[in-house]
Amino acid sequence: MTPPILAGEPWEYLGADEAIDVEHDLIVAAAASLRTGDDLAFAEAAFALVRDEVVHPLDVRDRRPTWRASDVLRERVGLCYAQSHLLVALLRAGGIEAGLCYQRLSDDGTGHFLHGLAAVLLEDHWVRLDPRGPDVGFSATEDRLLYTVRPELGEIDYPKVYPSPAPVVLDVLRSHDDGVALCEDGGLPGALED
Template identity: 60%
Template sequence: MEFDAEPWDYLAADEAIDIEHPLVQEHAARLRTGDDIAFAHAAFDYVRDEITHSLDARDPRVTWRASDVLREGTGLCYAKSHAYTALLRAAGIQAGLCYQRLRSGDGFVLHGLTAALIDDRWVRLDPRGNKPGVDVAFSPSEDRLAYVPDGAASESDSRTVYAFPHPAVLDVLKSATDCVGLCESGALPSSLTG
């Protein structure tokens, strides 16, 4: 994997990964059981299972800040990854964000997931939420992804771990007012290049 920042940045806060927010701290403390692996697993299961995927749930609320995702209980893949990353960082586990470029109809859409340093190994984990055709579980030792990009369809899997949400993603989420409309109108970001 490649990294776009310094190691300490993968423990830092920003406007979307608001690890110092009381709600993030409260959730991290409540989920903390056992060692870092047990915590990372509990936090993964919580975000995957208890935070609905906005489009799957047909929920129009737009969330992008980790604390908002935890408060509202919903978010797109990007927002759920922000929440999982924030929970991990709040517990002192280095984590960042990764993206895949997947086919959606005649075009492409970015899919967001989390990478974390668990048991001295960086693994990519996808807390988007399970649904028919998507069944992702936690693993401390290998990547567990909801989607495997098809190179023949020009899909791609970025191996860069970003310390903070990419502007192409964050700008779209921050300007949206209807999550379902955002998804159905084809306005989700399709690449990291602008």
């Protein structure tokens, strides 16, 4: 993986938007409760909360669609994108620059889907973290991802760190009312429109 490329201005990685609702009372309260040490300890605690307490709809057959960080925190369910939205919102609420990244992965059939990740600025460098599953650990020094990209299958590690969710991701999340069907019926976006 090449070093990440920032797609926004530095201050945007601390800002709020409709999906990364940093100033929502639930996000502020959760970030405050997690902030018991330095930035590194806080980032690890935020990562653990999302990884360990927010389930993926496919893992538990929970059809509730969530996309806004505060909704993900309240409902404790969300696709990889939504989990990343929550992690980024918590980190930003705690004063740490964070953004969103994506991978294009093969569905091991004839298509591809986007996978959502978070990126965080720790100890003067960006690392990508994947809160999707319990098998992924936290690191402040290197990327920790659930999936290894296989270029021979057309998979891509997109190098940009975005301050806001990709429009193609938000469009899909907002237009579906069943998170399980969205995954199983091939409704996930297949690539970034960059």
